[in-house]
Amino acid sequence: MESSIHTKFDNSIIIPELAKEPVEPHINLRPQNFDEYPGQERICENLKVYTQAAKLRGKMLDHCLFHGPPGLGKTTLAGIIAKTMDCQMKVTSGPVIERAADLMGILASLESKTILFIDEIHRLPANVEEILYSAMEDMRLDILIGQGPTARTVKFDLPPFCIIGATTRAGAISAPLRDRFGIQEHLDYYTPAALSKILLRSAKIMNTHLEEDAALLLSKRCRGTPRIANQLLKRVLDFALVSNKVTIDCDIINQSLNRLGVDSEGLSLMDREFLKIMEERYQGGPVGLEAIAAALNEEKSTLEDVYEPYLVYRGFILRTARGRMLSDSGKMHLNNI
Ligand SMILES: Nc1ncnc2c1ncn2[C@@H]1O[C@H](COP(=O)(O)OP(=O)(O)OP(=O)(O)O)[C@@H](O)[C@H]1O
Ligand SMILES: [Mg+2]
Known part of the structure; x- marks a missing residue:
């Protein structure tokens, strides 16, 4: 069920029906047993x-x-x-x-x-x-x-x-x-199927109706990571609430992720900056992680622990003996954005 009036984002504050049952911001989504832990x-x-x-x-x-x-x-x-x-x-x-x-x-x-x-x-x-x-x-x-x-x-x-x-x-x-x-x-990155299950469970705990195809769409854009999946879902719920949407469908997922700067492959602004610096300043590499960290004004350890593993996993970056290199698919992705 969806309100017919406020389906677009705007700056006005709307108090839709959902607001009568506010979602607790710190609701515990952590699984308590193996059955609640997909993937x-x-x-x-x-x-x-x-x-x-x-x-x-x-x-x-x-x-x-x-x-x-x-x-x-x-x-x-x-x-x-x-x-x-x-x-x-x-x-x-x-x-x-x-x-x-x-x-x-x-x-x-x-x-x-x-x-x-x-x-x-x-x-x-x-x-x-x-x-x-x-x-x-x-x-x-x-x-x-x-x-x-x-x-x-x-x-x-x-x-x-x-x-x-x-x-x-x-x-x-x-x-x-x-x-x-x-x-x-x-522990390796999750498949979209496993992340979909996690998202559907989280939506249920948060008293929200998440459509199955919308769960699958979101699951493909959350870096294979349950924590990011849940965080994005909470932000989508914010956008939905303020645009008076009761059901979470593909439309609201796409709108919200675009506003959050999450691209079609699930990469964040920082991920794309990482790839862009490699292409624009170092012609795709090879380049050392220290140089990329300095250019991004970020700790090398943060790049190593948080950003790089997923970019390597997706094949956008190659780790070689001479340094990091932007792969063909990394270049292609940058050119498609
Ligand atoms: N398999 C899973 N099913 C459902 N939810 C999950 C699953 N794995 C993680 N989560 C959710 O993702 C969040 C992050 O998980 P957790 O804190 O266990 O990650 P971590 O690997 O310990 O991360 P860090 O390395 O940052 O400490 C949890 O709050 C939990 O709700
Ligand atoms: Mg931990």
């Missing part, structure tokens, strides 16, 4: 087996490491595992654990069968990381007391626990730490 099927199927086996044995799950680009569901997956295992989950992250003593304190206070989720685990300082080695492998803390010849190591047994590490940079994790994770999975 990453192979990983989920395996994790279901590992969690079930651990429960049958009455033991904790082996330590897990999830890596992949931002917004693909690593934290969500950790939460689902904790719920499936009926465990409490404590959350911390690499950059906030500055000293070895901080991590020892966290580990020593863990209750039995706790999942310790360490986000951005690649940012743990080296001396802190070393504490994890014996903790993960032998469920034990080796605490060095004193200095010089009188120094001695005190061993402190830890209760059964499981570490789930998450990172956008698997390559930045040291080999000894990586090797201590018995379960390691790489």
Whole structure:
């Protein structure tokens, strides 16, 4: 059902019927179990087996490491595992654990069968990381007391626990730490079919009717990423509300995405700037990421973690030994905009 009057965007403020039931801006869209988590099927199927086996044995799950680009569901997956295992989950992250003593304190206070989720685990300082080695492998803390010849190591047994590490940079994790994770999975970009399911579920939670073809259209323009899909959906709902549209159809999706600067391939303004700089300043490359970062006035690490992986995944950029190159499809895309 759609209002006949305000279907175009304009600057007037309209109070349509939908406004009587406002959408909560911070509504929780995070899936709580595997059934609510479309996509990453192979990983989920395996994790279901590992969690079930651990429960049958009455033991904790082996330590897990999830890596992949931002917004693909690593934290969500950790939460689902904790719920499936009926465990409490404590959350911390690499950059906030500055000293070895901080991590020892966290580990020593863990209750039995706790999942310790360490986000951005690649940012743990080296001396802190070393504490994890014996903790993960032998469920034990080796605490060095004193200095010089009188120094001695005190061993402190830890209760059964499981570490789930998450990172956008698997390559930045040291080999000894990586090797201590018995379960390691790489999360990849989602297919439009999986993203459509996610969008339809989110729309339902937000009390909105999203047409199936509109969900598929949006799913093809959200960089294969659930977080972006949900963010775009929320913005589309804003545009729909203000234009007095009750049903989300392809028309409102197209209008909204155009206004948001999201192009037909789902690339953002920043993605296109990235490609444009390569073409206009460096004749398509090869060019180093530092040079592109300087031209874009952006951190190299942000380009590396957030923008580049999807452009490489879509084949718009090629990573070569001599630097980044704009591919033929990248050039074609720029010329078609
Ligand atoms: N498979 C999925 N199904 C439904 N929603 C999902 C799925 N994966 C992620 N989401 C949604 O996307 C959002 C981002 O997911 P999450 O925070 O788990 O990503 P992440 O990989 O931990 O990102 P980051 O690397 O930035 O920490 C979540 O709020 C969740 O609602
Ligand atoms: Mg996360």
